[in-house]
Amino acid sequence: MHVLDGMQVVELAGGVAGPIAGMFLADFGAEVVKVEPPDGDPARTDPGFVMWNRGKKSVLADPGDAERCAWLGRLVAGADVCVVNTEDDLGRYGLRAADLRAAAPRLVVLVVAPYTAAGAPWLGGRESHGLLAAATGLAWRQASTDGAPVEMVAPQFLYAHGVWAAACAVAALVERETSGLGQTVTVTGVNAVMEAGVSQLTIPADGADPDTAIGPAGRHPTYSRYQAGDGKWLGVGGLGRKFEAATLRVLGLAHVVDDPRMGGQAGLLEARNFEWISGLIAEAFRGHDREHWLTRLAEQGIPCGPLDDPDVWLDHPQVTAIGMRADTTDPVRGPVTMPGVPVNLTRTPAHPPRPAPAPGAHDGDVTVRPPRTAEPAPARLAEGPLAGYRVLNQGTFVAGPYTGCLLAELGADVTKVEPPDGDPFRANGFTFNRGMRSLAVDLKAPAGQDAFHRLARDHDVVVTSLRPGVGAKLNIDHAALAEVNPSIVTVSLSAFGEVGPMAALPGVDMVIQAMSGMMRRQGGAGEPVANTLAIIDTTTGAMGALTVVLALLHRARTGEGQHAWYSLMATATYLQSGELVRYPGRPAPPVGGPDHRGADPLDRFYAVADGWIRLQAAAPVRPSDLTEAGIAVDAAADLGRALEKALAAMSAADAVAALERAGIPAVRARTIGEAVRDEDLLREEYVHVRTSADGPPILAPGRYATFSRTQRHGPMTVPGTGEHTPEVLRAAGLTEEEVTGLVASGVVVHGGPMPQRLTPVYR
Secondary structure: OOOOOOOEEEEOOOOOHHHHHHHHHHHOOOEEEEEEOOOOOHHHHOOOHHHHOOOOEEEEOOOOOHHHHHHHHHHHHOOOEEEEOOOHHHHOOOOOHHHHHHHOOOOEEEEOOOOEOOEOOOOOOOOOHHHHHHHHOHHHHOOEOOOOOOOOOOOHHHHHHHHHHHHHHHHHHHHHHHHOOOOEEEOOHHHHHHHHOOOOOOEEOOOOOOOOEOOOOOOOOOEEEEEOOOOOEEEEEOOOHHHHHHHHHHOOOHHHHHOOOOOOHHHHHOHHHHHHHHHHHHHHHOOOOHHHHHHHHHHOOOOEEEOOOHHHHHHOHHHHHOOOEEEEEEOOOEEEEEEOOOOEEOOOOOOOOOOOOOOOOOOOOOOOOOOOOOOOOOOOOOOOOOOOOEEEEOOOOOHHHHHHHHHHHOOOEEEEEEOOOOOOOOOOOHHHHOOOEEEEEOOOOHHHHHHHHHHHOOOOEEEEOOOOOHHHHOOOOHHHHHHHOOOOEEEEEEOOOOOOOOOOOOOOHHHHHHHOOHHHHHHOOOOOOOOOOOHHHHHHHHHHHHHHHHHHHHHHHHOOOEEEEEEHHHHHHHOOHHHHOEOOOOOOOOOOOOOOOOOEOOEEEEEEOOEEEEEEOOOOOOHHHHHHOOOOOOOOOOHHHHHHHHHHOOOHHHHHHHHHHOOOOEEEOOOHHHHOOOHHHHHOOOEEEEOOOOOOOEEEEOOOOEEOOOOOOOOOOOOOOOOOHHHHHHHOOOOHHHHHHHHHHOOEEOOOOOOOOOOOOOO
16 A cells, blocks of 8 residues: 555646655655646656656646646546646636635645745746755855855755655645645745755854855865875765764874864864864875775764765665665656655555656546535644644754654644753754754663653654664664554654665765765866755755655554654755666766856856846847847857856846846845845745844744645744653653652753754854
8 A cells, every 4th residue: 555545636837846746746656647738848858857757647738728728627626636836837727726725625735836935036937946046045155165156066955845845745635634624735945945954044143144165175174075095085974072073083183172273172163273174184084095094984983985976876785775776667768767765664665666657648547536525614723734743753963853843843743852961963953953842861771761652652753863773772663662552653764774785874964975976966077065055964854754744644544653764865866866867868967066157158157246146048048139138248259258258247136137138037146144134035934033042133944834724833942951851751641750750860851941042053
């Protein structure tokens, strides 16, 4: 059985993010009907199309055909989910979301808008990763050598958009099992940037934008990539005090923490120390070959790995072992190798990846279902679609806690379960721990395990981020918890998955960026480039939320719990889906270069007199079109250099206006400090303002999605270590005497609130 068996999805969305959301629904059993115009989806020329549309049915519908439009209206009304970029997708066929939901109250309409629900600030408003990154400030947050905006080779925000939109849609289906009602779920491109760039958007309200002219290695000296003495590169995961200190010891540099410039180990993250410490570390790594350092670092338990080329990633034995390499035959392109399904449900697994359909292959082969009416009753109002669900989240560092934060954003009651001395990364990872309560408990102690089991009896989900096998040693694996709660859902996060030769190894975002080829692809012929965003971590958080809601939906439909798992490695593969797809004759995947501005003269960043702009032509443009629009270019010159010279003399506003006259979408590239003050984005709750324990107020991402009927409201705060220990234990049925005894013995800790303050950025 698949989770979404029997459900029908009508997909009107084009581009990348909307089809990816539909892909996940198809992977888990839904009949996804892709509706294309008579000449097919324009995105069919994109190599990633074969993955993002796998397992779907294709029908053609001409907006000018009244009979076909009426048929489409009946199809959508009888479906469970309809995916659109904007309501214009419905309007082209004479349909309106409000009318459809009135006729079919169980329908979930998923709106995957390219920018905000109100529209995009660029000409035409079509989905664009480059324009989205420029307008929201994240392109200017990527580390570089010159401190200017950088174009990321892979459309990472569109990939984040797709998985987070899928999670929100399934959450609405979970809620529908209780209420019997659908709703409109809006997940915008801005929401995707918020989800993926959460750390970069958590900043002091009046702080200056950080200097990004720090080079391609990032700003953390022991959490980066280095070149060994044999010329080969490796990724090093010395993150957090324990691994920072261990990395310095391995390199023979433990003494640097005593340098008066440092002020102790905390000085590693001070900007004033970065250059000289990084220089010492780079020199040390050049003293031996890569294999020497990988062996030495691994002996100390420090996450590390070779920095490889992306074209070998799908052949990695661990990628194959966890099912992230899939082979199929496409009806148009022939044999295809693509990334597999990054979510693993043990009772209700996904379909093995199937081919994408040929255009119109299923015309006449799709059943129109009658609309399902809801029982007349007052609509359920709740703070989030997961209101009423209870989650224990044992995750530490970034991706695990962030999964809990996103589930709290969806309305779940989430308790962060951490060791008595706290999550070792909770200060640096401030923003990933929002929205949860905290229980501090020693799970190595039998009394701590017993308390955890008593909690598990009345919780719906347990999320852990332990290496495979550790949960069983702590007696909190699925088998142990299912004995006290047979319907429990347990979800495990690990670096490399639960099977395969590397399952037991530690891993972190930076290391898997290196291993998977992401750094090499972005760097091109230059040095490998470390992504300033913790893009694997944050997207894995969304992947974890999707894993949880899929398992909850199955439980809501059947009463059955199950074990599920997800991994950083699987997410890293998914985040390169369009770039890793292989088939005979596919165009070479794009690569970047030092301070990459874009791959094409009409699809890149340009400097202007007062900053930078990002342009992206949707159609061929002649030099005469530019000249007539007021951009004087030499028709005989190289177009890129001619544009560079002409635009450099113009202001951003004048350049954007002239480009639009030429039919070219463009936006001014903004810093994060500028974007968070945009009144349109403030209305969309791009950031929430909250009080800081000291200094200026803190900004952090606000509302990650909009649910028309079950919207959660308000900023989420970070709990102190063990701040809610007594109330959580009492709610599980422990007596006051039992709670007092556990506190007295040190098995649990009752702490106070955490001062809401920021530490120096670590990326």
